[in-house]
Amino acid sequence: MRIVLVSLLLLLSTALTGYTVLSYDNFQPDPDSTALVVCTGLLWLLFALSLLALRGVKGRAIVVLVLAGSVVLGGAALVGPPNTSTDSARYAWDGIVQNAGISPYAYPPTDERLDSLRPDWLFPEPVINKRGDAVCRGERIQRARTDQTDELFCSALNRTNVPTIYPPASEIFFAGVRAVTGPTPQYWPLQLAGLLLSVGTTVMLLVGMKRRGIDLRHAALWAWCPLVATEAVNNSHVDMLGVVFTLAAAFLVSSGKQWRGGIMLGVAIATKLIPVIAAPAMLRRRGWKVIIASVVTFALLYVPYVLATGIGVLGYLPGYLTEEGYQDGSRFALISLFAPGSAAIWVAGALLAIIALLVFLKTDPDAPWVGQLVMIGSTLLILSPRYPWYALLLLPFIALSGRWEWLMVPLALSLRLLEPSLAVTQASMALAVIVIVAVSLRRAGPGATGRLLRQPGRLIARVRDRASRPVQRS
Structure with a gap:
């Protein structure tokens, strides 16, 4: 009966995922954000119920259900x-x-030197309306102006007047997908690649968990999460590629294979930069090997692009950070409540440095996932990005550690995207912090709160004790 119940819940989630993909999008002139929020909430509710029902399942059925759910939920996001x-x-x-032999960092999409490469589905021609004005048609099509002639430029891309922002491992992935399919197919090639990567991550988790004696049910925290189907498959974010290499790095380093793990980490960082926050938990045992291997790998991946473009490989990264509000501190949703303006940058930096140091000192090198969970989750809470797909990196470590309470982070970030209100964002992220702290203290057992509160006093007492000792003179 448990197997039947889980199967029914997964079928409901699959149907709702497909319905949401086909019925709602944010590109309509007046998008129905309320309906999208409701559907997303229902998907998360079904996800929670499925996890609860899975607790009663035993044996090989766990692996079958986890894998089947990963495939069908991701498949529904392809529709x-x-x-x-x-x-x-x-x-x-x-x-x-890239497949035309041009560096993606060399020219913005509006540059006339790229005219011959543009497929119609990405760059439709402007049309003349009844008033004789040139307009862009299509709900995904955005307006821009060419730099050379200031003519109307219609494109499905965002930020068409600036070069790409993505690091080299991502660019190699993009070129690889398009080398197979050519320029004509629209969105499905990358969506299919996202599905393969997400299911591959499920398999990697199941294998890694079995070898380490971790409850295989926890793999469902990744495999069935609505964020995976939405952001890894439907929106096909390249963060998924970074997840694969970061998880591989964690498994390799925890098995004592620091050089190989460092290579995997270097590729992950060269995918989206963000995976660097997974590094502190992997440096406790012979961390210098991980650092050297990752830095060398990262640099080698950049070499061909630097030779082709020079400093242009930075692309739009500096402008992106300014655009997102990290330069003046306005993007930090929670910190800005008590440290407004540029002060938020210093507070965020100090908090991240302290957390990274604690993660480095306290993480078990044989099981770094709890440290990675804390580092990645805390970073997302502190930086509070607008984009929920950044939380894809957090999900495998929620699964490995079994700390379901950290799912509040991707849920809060999803709400931020669908309901972009600062008050809603602050409330949802504050709730996430409360739930994570409360459940974590409960996991720590009776007296955990008292021990936590006594830590500062003990530290001060040690400092005073050392200061009061007589100075030894030779």
């Missing part, structure tokens, strides 16, 4: 084009440009 992000359009374009 329509991306519904909340235009990033995969840029991925496709970068791949097309």
Whole structure:
């Protein structure tokens, strides 16, 4: 009966995922954000119920259900084009440009030197309306102006007047996908690649958990999470590639294979930079090997692009950070409540440094996932990005550690995207912090709160004790 119940819940989730992809998107003139929020909430509710029902399942049925759910939920996300992000359009374009022998960092998409490469589905021609004005048609199509002639430029890409922002491992991935499919297919090639990567991650988790004696049910925390189907498959974010290499790095380093783990980490960082926050938990045992291997790998991946483009390989990264509000501190949703303006940058930096040091000192090198969970989750709470797909990196470590309470982070970030209100964001992220702290203290057992509160006093007492000791003179 438990197996039947889990199967029914997964079928409901699959149907709702497909319905949401086909029925709602954020590109309509007046998008129905309320309906999208409701559907997303229902998907998370079904996800929670499925996890609860799975607790009663035993034996091989666990692996079958986890894998089947990963495949069918991801497959449902393939039924329509991306519904909340235009990033995969840029991925496709970068791949097309590279396969023509041009560096993606060399020119912005509006540059007339790239005219011959543009497929119609990414760059439709402007049309003349009844008033004789040139307009862009299509719900995914954005308006821009060419730099050379200031003419109307219609494109499915965002930020068409600036070069790409993505690091080299991502660019190699984009070129690889388009080398197989060519420029004509629209969104499905990257969506299919996202499905293969997400299911591959499920398999990697199941194998790694079995070898380490971790409850295989926990793999469902990744495999069935609505965020995976939405952001890894439907919106096909390249963060999924970074997840694969970061998880591989964690497994390798925890098995004593620091050089190989460092290579995997270097590729992960060269995918999206963000995976660097998974590093502190992997440095406790012979961390210098991990650092050297990752830095060398990262640098080698950049070499061909630096030779082709020079300093242009930075792309739009500096402008992106400014655009997102990290330069003036306005993006830090929770910290800005007590440290407004540029002070938020210093507070965020100090908090991240302290957490990284604690993670480095306290993480078990044989099981670094709890440390990675704390480092990645805390970073997302502190930086509070607008984009929920950044939380894809957190999910495998929620699964490995079994700390379900950290699912509040991707849930809060999903709400931030669908309901972009600062008050809603602050409330949802504050609730996430409360739930995580409360459940973590409960996990720690009776007296954990008292021990936590006594830690500062003990530290001060040690400092005073050392200061009061007589100075030894030779």
